[in-house]
Amino acid sequence: MPRTSTRLTFAVLATGAGVFSMLQSLIAPALPTVQHALHASQSTATWVMTAYLLSASVFTPILGRVGDLVGKKRTLVGVLLAVLAGCLLAALAPGIGVLIVARVIQGVGGALFPLSFGIIRDEFAPSQVPGSISNLSAVIAAGGGVGMVAAGPIVSALDYRWLFWIPVGIVAAATLIALRYVPESPDRAQGSVSWLDAVLLSGWLVALLLPLSQAGVWGWGSTRVIGLFLLAAALFALWLTVEARSRSPLIDLRIMRLPAVWTTNLTALLFGAGMYAIWSFLPGFVQTPGAAGYGFGASVTASGLLMLPMLLAMFVSGVLSGRLEPRVGAKTLLATGAALGALALGFLALWHDEQWQVAFVAGVFGLGIGLAFASMANLIVGSVPAAQTGAATGMNANIRTIGGSIGAAVTSVLVTGRLQPSGLPYESGYIHGFTLLALLCLGAALAALLVPVRRAARPSDPAARREPAVAPAPAR
Secondary structure, three states: OOOOOHHHHHHHHHHHHHHHHHHHHHOOOOHHHHHHHOOOOHHHHOHHHHHHHHHHHHHHHHHHHHHHHHOHHHHHHHHHHHHHHHHHHHHHOOOHHHHHHHHHHHHHHHHHHHHHHHHHHHHOOOOOHHHHHHHHHHHHHHHHHHHHHHHHHHHHHOOOOHHHHHHHHHHHHHHHHHHHHOOOOOOOOOOOOOHHHHHHHHHHHHHHHHHHHHHHHHOOOOHHHHHHHHHHHHHHHHHHHHHHHOOOOOOOHHHHOOHHHHHHHHHHHHHHHHHHHHHHHHHHHHHOOHHHOOOOOOOHHHHHHHOHHHHHHHHHHHHHHHHHHHHHOHHHHHHHHHHHHHHHHHHHHHOOOOHHHHHHHHHHHHHHHHHHHHHHHHHHHOOOOHHHHHHHHHHHHHHHHHHHHHHHHHHHHHHHOOEOOOOOEOHHHHHHHHHHHHHHHHHHHHHHOOOOOOOOOOOOOHHHHOOOOOOOOOOO
């Protein structure tokens, strides 16, 4: 296939990654409707979200590495087929158990992020890579916003099952186009998938994220929560030992130790905590009845519309970052994005009495998300060898998810730790939560300042195509 069809390739990648991002947030506003329609308990219904989170956290780095080894196009098509099957099963699910299984299958789509970044790096001209990654990051960020905004109108006008029927058609078309037009990447990593490494990685991720997502139901001091945290620590230590000794590591720890990589990942952890938590708790805040002393009693549709400024700002700033990056650098954009997030959350803690205030703050936070998403991806892609792109960007996405789980769990403790007689949280709980998230985003901005400055190479400069230096593996 001629390499001039980068626009079509980008369209396929953006469609797949955007749909997966949308599926992350699309079901959350409609979860009470799903619970009622399928006659499930609240604790069971939460597994619709938890299963998706755990599945994505496991498959994102593993299939990112598989793509580096066996071919990114082949893996991309397989992942798109999995997402298609998961959406179809969810749309037809007769009960909550089948829906949870469908969400596990949909979680395989987390690998679309690292695979897409890797294909862009392999197939696009060096001068196009930063802008294309920024544009794709803008689509990924905006996809989550689309889910929050669109869920209410879709459920009201049609039915919650259309939250999955619509993605079925979109993903089916993207899969057919990918089969025909996306080229197979020429860069392949050496080695094979270490399944022991994969099992250990999956084990510590699940053992960490499961208690974070279920602690509100199980109790933070419960045996299950404490035991899983201890198991996560033990499996993480064992995974590090096995990876360090592996001839073909799943995640090359030497790559993770590169200054630009570990500092960007630290920023991703802190910023992810603020970003995903605000996506989870701001809709609940605006839906709270005014009788609680705060909130606006907004419907699911109205609360989604209040998030619309965030969606628009995320997309605009993500696209603009690709044009700004050659001038100011990805490090500056990352620090600026995190700082905007901290500023927005700080304002929200003090300034939330009117709906326009919430909408304005959401827009400012959206600007920060767009800048941060794009610059994180560009920093990782520009700092690792081409053959490690999938694994490195997959791990960055995972670290952001881990941060989001931690942020959401801690915010939940602050918000729901003390309830009014009506069962609604006190306003002070939200204020404390928003303040904590502002501090986490501020920490992300400070961490971004640690990212080393990389000289921007011109397309004609041989440095533009040079692989980052990584120390050779020790002789065995």
